[in-house]
Amino acid sequence: MSKMKLTRAEYRVLAKFMEQLRPTRQCMKMLKDRFPDHSQSTLLSIFSLEYQKRMKRSLVKHHADVIEDYYQRYRSEASEHPSDPVLLELANEVDLSPSLLARLLLERFLEEHQGSVSSKQVVNSMLREPSLIPDVQLAKHVEQIPKLFPAFPKLCIISTIGQEHEEILREKLREKNLSFVVLTLAETAARTVLKLSKFGAQGSLRRPRTADKWIGNKLPNTGDSPLILINGDVKRRSAPHDGVNSPADENQLRAKGYDKTPDIILEVPVAVEGHIVHWIESKASFGDEQSHHTYLNEQFWSYWNRFGPGLVIYWYGFIAELDCQRDRGILLKDCFPSDIVTLCHSPDQC
Secondary structure (H helix, E strand, C coil), X not given: CCECCECHHHHHHHHHHHCCCCCCHHHHHHHHHHCCXXXXXXXXXXXXXXXXXXXXXXXXXXXXXXXXXXHHHHHHHHHHCCCCCHHHHHHHHHCCCHHHHHHHHHHHHHHHHHCCCCCHHHHHHHHHCHHHCCCHHHHHHHHHXXXXXXXXCCHHHHHHHHHHHHHHHHHHHHHCCCCEECCCHHHHHHHHHHHHHHHCHHHHCCCCCCCHHHCCCCCCCCCCCCEEEECCXXXXXXXXXXXXXXXXXXXXXXXXXXXXXXXXXXXEEEEECCEEEEXXXXXXXXXXXHHHHHHHHHHHHHHHHXXXXXXXXXXXXXXXXXXXCHHHCEEEECCCCCCEEECCCCXXXX
């Protein structure tokens, strides 16, 4: 069975080996040959993380004047050799990821032809669907990236992978007959306010040494949720009159920190390996030191404050030593747990 959890020492060996590799089919074969005990999906996820870190460190070299030089070189080469993978060759030469160079060239092209800088949304939509790019040649070269550099699929494919794993999680919960909901921003805000009023603002924001206080505590219910549960499936009601129906209201909630919610909120808490779980977060990536600490600070502790202890599934594995917050309410797994025990709030529910 392929390994998905690594020790810090094992991860460092992997990262060191990946330092000089580029995202090609050959590099993935080299990784699999060198580390046969690790799953290909885990190796790919780790390589993507490490390559992105390398690109971020090198960004300081790619200032405006340098980007202009890349653009002019690309236009010249594309004109002289229209059938060659010019963008990919240039990316290799200047040590930039093909996807990042494609973004820089596209932004520069749109600025030149539209007279202004295009929004991030416009650029992202064109990278997702190159046929939207008004220059046929540039569109063709952008479209070549996921074919020749499979380690960096298009943005839409990355998004789809995350959605697929969320659906896998929902299906696993249905198989176990576990009821769950997916919260809107308005629902998150309402439940947070109720929780603060019930437990007191100061007490609810502390991280306890153990999760014992959450045993038997059911998640507060507002009674007018925009989502309802029918046999484990989430259905949407007509919008409630809760004062949060406009984009402006949604933006206000985001400004107050309500923009992040777990993928799954369990209607009845469960126990996994002796730990209470109120929510589950799905991550279609490997959990390395940097990304996990970012998630802890920006997402997981926020979930804990609002909903109690929970479970994070890193589907492509994680560094084993990071699973050190169990007694404080954050449990890590690399697959859906097999030993789930449903907790009861009253004798009638057992």
